[in-house]
Amino acid sequence: MVVAKRFIAGAVCPRCASMDRIRTWEQHGIRYRDCVSCDFFEQLPIEEETPAELETRVNRIRQSQQRNDIQAVKILDPKRK
Template sequence: MAAKKRFIAGAICPRCAAMDRIRAWEQNGIRYRDCVSCDFFEQTAIEEEAAAELETRVNREREEQQRNDVQTVRILDPGSR
């Protein structure tokens, strides 16, 4: 039986930078992913340790928000009461 290929929502292709074009599947202890827009293909052995998180628009926006969080500082004059 062939492994079911699933699209990874929000994933960005490392070769062509197309979003939502990466498919992933596992077969015989190997994890595969490919891009339907270009010829990107990758295979890695499945390890017991946690794999690196794929870059998605969700975690990329979260990192950008953390870098761009600007807080306004208001200086109070104690004599203006």
């Protein structure tokens, strides 16, 4: 069985700091990465579960949004007096 190895565009090798020299492939549920310039090699298990989103000021519910006070808005016609 032939395994397709792909280069990762823009990736920098953690050992030799060469750019665009890292290739990756998957085999038997394990993800592999290596550098073609040096002898860097890494294997990682393929994680099916995505990590939870970090809470930031953008996705956090503000106190003003937590209140359920609904107020009706009445649109006035400027021509009517």
